[in-house]
Amino acid sequence: MTNSSKSKKQGGRYIRGKGATGSRAQGRGGVTRDALPPARTGAGSSRGSTERLQEGETFQRGTQRKAAPRVQKPAEGPQKRLPQLRQVQLDAPPETATFRDRDGVKHTFPDSKLRRVAAQILSERDKHWRYRPFSFPIFTDKGHEQTLHFDFYIYDAEDTVIRLILVVPHESREVWDKIGRFKRQYPMYDYELWTPERLAAIQSGRGRASRLDF
Secondary structure: OOOOOOEEEEOOEEEEOOOOOOOOOEOHHHOEHHHOOOOOOHHHHHHHHHHHHHOOOOOOOOOOOOOOOOOOOOOOOOOOOOOOOOOOOOOOOOOOOOEEOOOOOEEOOOOOHHHHHHHHHHHHOOOEEEEOOOEEEEEOOOOOEEEEEOOEEEEOOOOOEEEEEEEOOOOOHHHHHHHHHHHHHOOOOOEEEEOHHHHHHHHHOOOHHHOOOO
């Protein structure tokens, strides 16, 4: 007789090797098949499987779990538009208008309505100004060189620059970043940022915003 056919007698029963398949073979958790209740058939079979799971017994293959419900994404509506900037009505001189600076030099700004308005304001307020189209070099925190261009330079009676004016169509983070670096690197200069709103306030001649503090 070979080793595979040998049997041992335990408790009055013959058990073949370690892989015994008798009615008292133990499953997972030490529960024998004889201890399990008989399987139900019909509509109550699934319920019996659920009850056995609740009692901590082994999972039955017949138990079916329901698939998780799909979560539907809400329908995407129209994208929200960015708020539009308030339109400012400016009384601008014609494109052919000519302006004289403190040295008597004539300037025209046919391509810039805002510069024409600014030059008109400075001339009407008897300010000593020059149009200086050159840039200040400024440096970023990483050492990269940038430039910042001011439009009008305001002088006092002793020919000293007392104010720099930058005319821009609107404020932006890039402009304010450059202004901040300019303020740190050139603290000896005072400056102003003239936007359409600022120009309209000056033109109105009413309120504190219409005054020029230079």
